[in-house]
Amino acid sequence: MRKSLIALAVMGASTVAFAASNVTLYGVIEEGVVVQKAKHQDTTVSLKSGFDQGSRWGLRGVEELGNGYSVGFVLEEGFDADTGANTASNSAGRVFGRESQLFVQGGFGKLGFGRFGTLASGAGSYQVLTGWALGTGFGLSAWTSFGGSFSRADNAVAYRTPSFGGLTITAMYSNGYTADDAKWSKNNHYYGIGAKYEANAIKSSLIFEAMDNKGTEVAAKTAGSLFNISQWAVVKGYDPANLTDPQKDEYKKWAETSLDDATAAKKRALMINYGLEYNMGAWTPMFAYQWFNQDGGKKTHMFGLSAKVGVAGGDILVGGRYLFGHDEALTGDDKVRAWNLGAAYIYPLSKRTAVKAYAGYADSSKGWKDKEEVAYNGYQLYLGLRHSF
Template sequence: MKKTLIAVAVMAASGIAFAASNVTLYGVIEEGVVLEKAKHGDTTVDLRSGFDQGSRWGIKGTEDLGNGYSVGFILEQGFNVDSGDEATSGKAFSREAFMYVNGGFGKLGFGRTGALSFAQSNAILTGWAFGTGYGLSSWTSAIGNNFSRMDNVVSYATPVFDGFSVHAMYSNGLTGDSEKWSDNNHYYGIGVKYQANAIRSSLIFEAADNKGTATADTLVSDVLTENQWNALKQTPAWSTVKDDVVKAGTAKKKALYVINYGFEYNLGSWTPMFAYQFAHQNQGRRTHMFGLSAKADVAGGNVMIGARYLFGKDKATKVGASELSVDGDVRAWNIGAAYVYPLSKRTALKAFAGYADSGKEWKNVEAVGYNGYQVYLGMRHSF
């Protein structure tokens, strides 16, 4: 009730009128100290915002339309606690800006949100204790393949039948859809989630067609950041340089296909988990990644442990921050452990330690996600 009243006050103060039946202001603030060292690099100590849970504030609401139908929205902005900066410069709601309709048919929504295998309100990823947080132990860390937050999304989820639900997602342009269809980068995702009794599981297939983007070895995201891409498209020079930027070389990159499978079994005081990822790209990366992890209740808090192993082939001219020419077998593994101790219902202390090591053609990658270690101590407060 207090959150609803606060949200009403915020909206009223900004001069915005609304008639939603339920509007909530919420957020997460996480800040801590990270000690890390990459291979051949210096040991660094820095304050870091959102090491596990990204710091954010948001407004969400629903309105009952009657006859079992409702409409809702989520507006969520990320920020950096240590500097006060936007997490993604130039976006008013960088984490999520999503509107949806619920009914007997399921849930249909539109806007900016996370991929099925990432985070946010439409994600269904299971099977990894660290989820998409905790630095080098994140399922979306450097060694794996993942899809992050996307613009121009249409998302649909069926009702739940005997614990099963089907989820589909499409992005008409990951970084914009103002060009002709063949020059926009498209995402396609479909997944099945099962949750009943002690079992949680998901199987997700995702693809990015990479139309009009980059070379056979380099994504546009490797060349330009999202902010740089969007800024460049607004300049008068775009019409003359777009072909060079879009193609970034002699050939377009082939479509990327990723499969994620996860399984969890809740045994009460602890939950063992298994996760697997297969990624394939013609003339690019072809990898298998396995993860074993668990969550357990220990001394009033929660312990998470996990180990991953990846093997396969990679072909790239840039890996992490390293300008490497990679064309062959790759190997990588990492281990991690975290402990979360609640000080209250909304505040918790967090600690993490992880180590990563790569072999074959990734052995000289100078990045913590491939070769190095991290230690983290921080605090999270939710409101």
């Protein structure tokens, strides 16, 4: 009820606000049908909001201060078009969950405060990710589907330099990724710095990000604290009195793992993303790489080759990725391998409306071979419509 009243108040005051300053109402509505099947799961057919571009509405405003300086804001809310609720993952329980920032800009660059997407999130005013034609949308082909991502940060400060011959530097810091009301050393901090170059036919970016997760650090309970080697052997079907050395080593590794996979998300995480695009006119080939390292979690390398090709008045987006490394949150074999292929076609019906079609397939092996999630093992088909305003 409270959120509804706030939204009504904002919209009710829009006429006055539009007259008083440069304010823009904007949004995206995307909805379509998804057919998908994950390994060992049933095939499902569902109406899906924001499969590629998340459905959202927002307000942007700028006031000129003179001498090249201005102050502005962005307030952006996500919602599920198929239900009308704000249960979209980035906005659940929030009024402006996609972005909420106040900024000042001028000859020195741009300085913003609030909540916004992190540098490699693919979303928001300060993201600089390049090199992957399918971006962070399109389901299992999203760059973040089985790679690393820090999504959006609360309590954040971001600074972007002016362009120097096509090169800009963006830095971001969050004093508390979800809250900053504790002692500084116990808040969960995000740090990011990214360089983006965009000139002539070349677009490229290099991004380093870190999350210390100090505010969520807990003493992890290991599997070995509940099951000794004899009990474990019985469950595995081994003879407790005649365990081989490989079996003992298997227990030792298993005993040191956390009982809760989520514990891995409470450890320090580091990530590097690099992207390169070269516009050749009719088509744009792209290359992307990610290194992700999390204590007690994933330690992976991911490579992607993709392209954007103009065909019959629309754009074909096609890409393939391969990931390898370790996932220390797993019991048993912590080596992981994963790959996927995806292709999409976007056809504009007008300047603001487009039809989208997509097909993707993912397969994983080693420790992820039986992971029952479509992003790791499964396929997706999508047909939808996007309208922007």
